[in-house]
Amino acid sequence: MNENNADAGADRRTHLRDRLIDIAQETVAAQGLAGLKARDLAAAAGCALGAIYTAFHDLDELILRVNARTLARLEAALDAAFVDAEAEQALEAMARAYLSFARKDEPSWRALFEHRLPPGAPVPAWYADARNRLFSRLDAPLAQLLPGRDATARAALARTLFSAVHGVVALGLEEKIAETPPKLLDEQLGVLIRLLAAGLMMESARLI
Template sequence: MSKALERRARMREALIEAAERAIAARGLSGLKTRKLAQEIGVANGGVYNLVEDVDELILRVGSRTLARLDASLSLAEISGPATPREMLARIAVAYCDFAADNLELWRALFEHRMQPGKPVPEWAVTEQMDLFRHIYKPLAVLFPQRSATQLGVTARSLFSAVHGMVALGLEQKLIAVPLNALRQEIATLTRAMIDGLTAKRD
């Protein structure tokens, strides 16, 4: 790699890291390309020599967030033996903990909207969908008779329920719930959903 390409790669990484800090501190509304340019020492328009546009910059920050979420869920999986039911409850609580610890970055994953008419890049979709494997694997053990498509629908339904509880529970302006209570409720909900699905199967 030439020195020019190496420098561009370093500047690009510095830009993404600066954007990550800005979002973590102030949310998506705090992301200002002019300030980012000043922080990494490039001209105002220099940001767009490093990323295609703001959408790509936000998605690159989201990629880093998803990687850390993936690591957190993986850690929950290996923290000790558990039945598939308890593993799903453990993963759900780990998701809640990650959201609480990385609130603005986590929110940005769901609040960001692409420019009208611009699709989400395939690489970003793939990263998002890959995280469902944490839910899919224990569900596949619980419901071996289900097809991959059916398991995928169940995994998304379970995620949606847990995500909704986390989103509302952490919302400070509406019905914020103490974190310990929220964690307990999420674990209880997850177990109840699995019990219901298991009973329906039988």
């Protein structure tokens, strides 16, 4: 009987976790990270406020679970856009898929970068793995452009390349520097990828 009760309790906890993540995901998609409030979340889930903290270590863990789902959707979007072609074409296709995702799911996309863990708190390994899988999508085209670089160097370069694309996308969508109509932002992203690819090919030739 005790074992059955324990199993039932674990099932209820799993169900509550999934329900809270679902509701939090919908809230962030509609209102952004700022719209996620623990009391509102508990009310929507039909549970006590304290139940959130029996399902999750803290609200940060819940947000990371939501963001992990966003990363999975972004990963799928990049995979769908990937073309087995020249490195520059592959990189540009993924960059445009990233821009498209940011436009379509902007509040959820922004939550990936707005959330901050408390000072000194480590990023959970499961979340770091989900984040790093995005960067790994850049490895194949980078290996084409820089065949002499090892995997560690390519991984570091992938993060740099991602940061460059993200910067253009984020600043373009925010229009804080200048007005950036959609067509212009598309063009700027293409120019960035072509310049980066050309620079990497020059670097590869220098290393030979």
